[in-house]
Amino acid sequence: MDRPNTPLLDRVRIPADMKNFSADQLKQLADELRAETISTVSVTGGHLGSSLGVVELTVAIHATFDTPRDRLIWDVGHQCYPHKIITGRRDRIRTLRQGGGLSGFTKRSESEYDPFGAAHSSTSISAGLGMAVAADLKGEADRHCIAVIGDGSMSAGMAYEAMNNAGALKSKLIVILNDNDMSIAPPVGAMSAYLSRTISSRPFMSIRDFMAKMAKNFPGPIERAAKRADEYARGLLTGGTLFEELGFYYVGPVDGHNLDHLLPVLRNLRDSQHEGPFLLHAVTQKGKGYAPAESSGDKYHGVQKFNVLTGEQQKAPPGPPTxxxxxxxxxxxxxxxxxxxxxxxxxxxxxxxxxxxxxxxxxxxxxxxxxxxxxxxxxxxxxxxxxxxxxxxxxxxxxxxxxxxxxxxxxxxxxxxxxxxxxxxxxxxxxxxxxxxxxxxxxxxxxxxxxxxxxxxxxxxxxxxxxxxxxxxxxxxYPRGEGFGLAPVAARGTPMQIGKGRVLREGSKIAILSYGARLQECLKAADELATMGLSCTVADARFAKPLDTQLVEQLARHHEVLITIEEGSLNGFGGLVMHHLAHAGLLDRGLRFRPMTLPDIYIDHESPKKQYDTARLNAPHVVETALVALGQEALKARA
Ligand SMILES: Cc1ncc(C[n+]2csc(CCOP(=O)(O)OP(=O)(O)O)c2C)c(N)n1
The missing domain is CATH 3.40.50.970 (Thiamin diphosphate (ThDP)-binding fold, Pyr/PP domains)
Structure with missing residues (x-):
């Protein structure tokens, strides 16, 4: 697919490069940024709809504020692709979500333009408030903190905890509610109904209304005149009451795709001397500007690689049921x-x-x-x-x-x-x-x-x-995605005996006790060990609690090596088994016990297979663990 023509975007490596752009140039920049975002996600897959919904917001915020000195926090961070493109990461944007490439979310270690890492929702107001308060305490009150949060993310309790706190403090925090009337699915609940009512009960705020509302913060006679205008405007434009009751200065709704509105509104928020938090209610459209996304049910929230012309997404070949x-x-x-x-x-x-x-x-x-x-x-x-x-x-x-x-x-x-x-x-x-x-x-x-x-x-x-x-x-x-297709899935499951595992293969030297979906890797490892003359028992624990202590003890008593394996952190299944073995005195008799877990690090985005290589939880790692446990002779035999 040809790359889009992006003459203005090509001049913008970081936000400072667009500071002298005219409003018309910023509009063109937004169009180019949208085209670049679509082109990028068509080859990487990822969160397209949310990113397309904030293109104009991204341009307007970076054009108005002095990032990264001013802090810009994207809630969830899944809509940050346009932000990444204009904050020094365009050269790597096509590595998005791939091993060694850019993260699909904001990440502190990736850029100074990402002051807060995210991916779980509804943290931005708390984090932004913390930064705003810290700026005050450090004597840097002229620094701005802007949190952009979606209407879906507004449904979490954390967002209200943060607003409740922000409303009681004097620190200046600008919260931009990015209201596209969508979560991943259509939004649910009273808050979403409230926002819809707010929008439908009033027209988009005009610049005049907005100026009148803001003017009340200016001193002197203008203030009095403006206040009347503001009251008038308020009488006319009810709504936003909930936010105002929480102590926010509510502004909106504004059309989040109209730079002629966004730019002056953001400038006024930036320059306002009003104390305390603002809430700018921006109405946006998820998938904006890309017809296949706009017309699809999920607005292309998360997509596979796709054909830009048709919108058709790459389909995985049919496999076992997920x-x-x-x-x-x-x-x-x-x-x-x-x-x-x-x-x-x-x-x-x-x-x-x-x-x-x-x-x-x-x-x-x-x-x-x-x-x-x-x-x-x-x-x-x-x-x-x-x-x-x-x-x-x-x-x-x-x-x-x-x-x-x-x-x-x-x-x-x-x-x-x-x-x-x-x-x-x-x-x-x-x-x-x-x-x-x-x-x-x-x-x-x-x-x-x-x-x-x-x-x-x-x-x-x-x-x-x-x-x-x-x-x-x-x-x-259970994991994400496809199963193994080992056998057809019965129309209805059969209840299991609680706390009972099963033995799949009986051997004598090495016991591998799997908890969860590594079982197939264990069987592969057992095959490999068998070729070296090392006889393996492979068991499926099924339960971590209650633990099948009889099975654990039997494996411990009758094998030289006992390996547990799980797709989980330290102190999980292996920890529970170890605890039991220790108290049953079974670690005192020379048993070589080796718990295999996720390593004590955070594993970045990659294909799952490679991630499990990094985690050392694939079949060859099980083999190696067994050989190392058995010692020099076994290792030599392999060589
Ligand atoms: C705590 C938490 N739960 C669930 C999710 C999964 N999730 C990611 S984005 C999203 C929808 C967010 O909706 P909204 O904030 O309106 O943003 P939009 O995608 O519409 O721009 C959900 C549910 C999450 N990231 N974090």
Whole structure:
């Protein structure tokens, strides 16, 4: 695909290069930036729709403010591709989301123009407020802090906690609400309805209205005259009350694609002496300026590589069913037999495949918005009433609901079922999205039933198992994407015996105990070890809690080496096994125990296969771990 013609953009390496551009030139720059963004994502894939929605905002903010001295914080950071292009990273933009390339989100280590790293939503107002307060304390109050947050991200509690705090402080913080009336899916909840009402009840703010509103901050007679105009304007233009009640100076709505409006409004916000936080309500369109994105249901939120002319995305060749589809189908099968089963997700209906469940049971499926904390306690509340909630939340996002898991669910022994999607390393989204910690953070909670599925068929059975666990909280973890296609997935899962693993292959020297989806790698490793005359037992633990202690002890007693392996951090499954072995006295008898976990580092974006190479959790690493454990002779035999 030909690169777009971008004569003005070619002159802008960093924002300072466009400081002398006229308004017309900035408009042309925005058009070129949009074309460059589309062209880039067509070859890298990624978050296109959100980025296209903020092209004019990106240009206007950088043209008005003195970044990086002024701090610009993008909430989630998935819309930052245009920002990256004009902040010194255009030469690497086509490496986006690939190994060794630019991150798909803002990242402090990548650029001084990214003052705050993100990927999980709704952190920008808190971070921006912290920076604004720090600027005041450091005597640098002339430095501006601007947080850009989407309407979807506004549904999280953190955003309100931050606004509540900001409204009570005098620091100047500019929050730009990027309201495109979309989350990944259409936004849900009262806040989204409120924003829609606000927009529909009033026209876009004209520059005159805006000047009148701002003028009240100027001293003297102008102030009095202006105040009247402002009151008039306010009377005419109701709305924004919620933000004003929270202590924000609300401005808007403005057309977030109209630079003739955005530029003077931002200049006025920049120059205003008003104390405290501002909220600029900008109305934007997700996917703006690219017809296939504008007309698609999800506005091209996240796309594969695509053909720019047709918008057609690259399709993966048909493969085994994804864990997500199997999860949803399995839950539907259970729900058909049990009307107490309900499903909860936090703004990820398509990512979790719960949209399939919602189609079938619209009254029993709840998308609560980006609100993981609430999702967990909401599910806990339903569980107290005898409902059977399945909460499908990515492992990484459940981190946000941790106290709710501990205090509201586990401590009360409530049978909430957690479907922990995106367990393990997730590829292009990188470290922020990796499901690394859930085994450790759930494994320490008394009374939880914890499972990891080795393949999609096992997931099917584990969902059926969880449907029957009415006296304890339970969780199953499973990876992103396709399963293994080892066998057709049954129409309905078969419940498993709680706390029982299985032995797939019996051997005598080395035991490999897998927890989760590394099992196939373990079997490959066992094949390889067998060729060296080293006999292996391979077992699938299935449960981390309750641990199959009988199986663990048997493996420990009858093998020289015991390896555990999991797609999780230190102190997870291997830690639980080690604890048991130590207390059972089985580490005192010469057993060579080797827990294989994710390493104690954050692993950047890459293909999952390469990430697992970096993590040293593929078959050759299992082989090597076994050989090293056995010592010199085994290593020599291999050589
Ligand atoms: C805590 C958390 N939960 C879920 C997500 C997944 N997620 C990424 S972007 C997004 C939608 C954000 O919507 P909005 O803020 O309106 O931005 P837009 O994409 O519409 O520009 C969601 C749910 C996330 N990043 N963080």
């Amino acid at each position: 864990y997500q589809k199997v999860f949803a189908a399995s839950l539907i099968a259970e729900a058909e037999h049990d009307d107490r089963i309900v499903a909860v997700n936090a703004a990820m209906p398509s990512g979790t495949s719960l949209d399939m469940f919602a189609k079938k049971f619209p009254d029993r499926c709840f998308d609560v918005g980006i609100a993981e904390q609430h999702a967990v306690t909401f599910a806990a509340g339903m569980a107290t009433e005898g409902m059977k909630p399945f909460c499908a939340i990515y492992s990484t996002f459940l981190q946000r609901g941790y106290d709710q898991v501990v205090h509201d669910v586990a401590l009360q022994g409530l049978p909430v079922r957690f479907a922990m999607d995106r367990a393990g390393l997730v590829g292009a989204d990188g470290a922020t999205h990796a499901g690394s910690f859930d085994i450790a953070y759930l494994g320490c909670l008394p009374g939880m039933v914890l499972m990891a599925s080795a393949c999609e068929n096992e997931l099917n059975d584990m969902i059926a198992t969880m449907a029957g666990i009415d006296d304890a909280p339970s969780a199953v973890r």
